[in-house]
Amino acid sequence: MSAILTILIKDLRQRSRDGTLLLFALALPLGLAFMLNALLGGSSGSGEGGFTAEYTVVDEDGGDVATAFTEGVLGPLEDDGLLTVTTAATEDDGIESVESGDADAAFIIPSGFSDSLADGESVELTVIGSANAPEAVQVAREIGRAFAGEHRRIQLAVTIAAEGSDTDGAELAQRAGETAAPVTVEEDASAQRRELDTVTYYSAGTAFFFLFFAAMFSVNSIFEERGNGTLARLLAAPISRPGVLAAKLSSAVLVGIASMAILVIASSLLFGADWGAPLGVAALSVSGVLAAVGITAGVAGFAGNSEQALNWLSVIAMLLGVLGGALFPITQLGALSTLSYFTPHRWFLDGLANLSADGSVATVLTPVLVLLGMAAVGGGAALFRMGRMLHS
Amino acid sequence: MPFLEVEGISKSYGSTKVVDNVSFSIAEGETYGLLGPNGAGKTTTISIIVGILQRDSGSIRINGKEHSVTDKASKAHIGFVPQQLAVYPDLSAVDNLRFFARLYGLSRADARRRSEEVLEVIGLSDRAGETVSAFSGGMARRLNIGIGLLNRPGLLILDEPTVGVDPQSRNAIFENVKKQTGEGVAVLYTTHYMEEAERLCDRVGVIDGGQIKAEGTQRELVSAVGEDDTIVLRMDGGRESAIRTLEALPETKQVSGEGSEITMLVADARAVLPQVLDSLTQTGTVLRSVEVREPDLEAVFLHLTGKALRD
């Protein structure tokens, strides 16, 4: 046990001097979170984020539900200085202003919207976004979805208008209805807002994304020791082989936990990210780190040398990050989004969203268990390949 | 009882037998040399003994106890100096030493003290705090050896420790090894330098193609292959009478003279030398110098394997 601890302390000492690791574990995630935050604007009334979107609303309905949307939803956001909202008389005018670049997105509320809802029929709220303002469109989509979440039987349709194209309004609206998968409102009221605010989302996403690189550099130290011959000494010393592997993986886990902790605190202080109940965040972070280290070690077990391991692992870190929605929301992946359930990123972010939705730590149980399962599978593979990994 | 007993160990990679039924033993205070060319199987043999590699067959006893890859107790008796430099370049010399001392179970205070002692022994006390990446090759080599001394091993294994070392450092390494054997440590030393084996080792195993071809003291090996010793005598005049005197000795195999020098071949120069000197003194010959040349391990190796040790 004390031999494991000795290796662990030595490793942590080496890692703390490793510039590349510090770059990937702290500087890059904070930098990227800062950039995304600057682009997408701070929430929670910080206001100075610099993000403002211009939307136009076409209210062909004029009923009370439509008013609830324009005044109850868009109004306060406009008051916060996050949006400027204009109105357009007809759908074609609305599309026109998006295409001409006057507005980033248009909300189309069809006539009969409120009445149909009152009669128990399904209705559709359409968002037409500009291809030139993806962030603003994303925000419009979220606004629409939030509203749809509060009202049963509203379906949200989103489409993108290319600037300069002279599309017929009716055709575009029709395409919106057909192509974009409508977000159907669920009956379950508790499911209404399982979304993280933007700042927290990107802080958590980048933190978890770069966690894989931190794990990669830590696990790669096994290959480094092989390269500088010290692995032979470790194997000749009075310590078991599983002990050597345990020490190496523990140092990777500790490095991961430390970097997560720093990123959680830093993003809260610097960007006003709201990660949620500390106990839940801790459970998700630790199990997420275990999953990242387990997967990394499992993959490294099949690599022949340091270079190969680093190549494979960077590709996998990128792929999992993108598929798991760590860099942009999963909904933009369309049909691929089911794949996200194979990534720890998705479960980590879902866990955080659950936590922010109802605040109880119990809601992170499933994500935590899934993450631990991934850790076990990866760690098992590493153990299975240990003979080869430790071969000096 | 020998401190290390190796009995019939073998190791194959695929169908190639890299270590083939190797046996030898080393007593306390004895230095045993494994002498062989590149690829002979020296490092593989050592890797098996220190527990890095699993053997296919055979047995190893350390201090009388059966030794295996998973046996921590007997591993703690071994000091290991790998052929490849094995130090952390990003740590200082003293941090390297303390780390490995702790790894071998020394307490924090002991590790501190022992590291200072070893730094003294390897002559790096004044560079202790420097990062190893800033060391010269020779200094790193010395540190590499120092790490093997930390746990006060009963068996010290050095795998070609002098490669790339200047003559001064090499002498320092020899002194270190001799000091260890003086304290009762059993030493296993591999080399492909014949001079090192001759100078340092009490017994030598000649290894080639994974097999120990012959084993013994240098004398035993040389006499086993039947090579003769040479005695070279230099004198002032009276050469012919001296030659006649020497030819009359029963042990003499061959005598020849050239200038003021006489060269004679005998089976065992050390045994014959007093007789040679006596008889020459009786005939009134004035000797200026006497030199005994025993056939070296190079000759033995050539004889055993049909090839030279190096290249």
Ligand SMILES: Nc1ncnc2c1ncn2[C@@H]1O[C@H](COP(=O)(O)OP(=O)(O)OP(=O)(O)O)[C@@H](O)[C@H]1O
């Ligand atoms: N992992 C391995 N796989 C296959 N062959 C190996 C492996 N390791 C060593 N060998 C082979 O085993 C033989 C003995 O190697 P070894 O390193 O023991 O020789 P050595 O006597 O130490 O040589 P040197 O003086 O060059 O250090 C060599 O032919 C080598 O190619």
Ligand SMILES: [Mg+2]
């Ligand atoms: Mg070797």
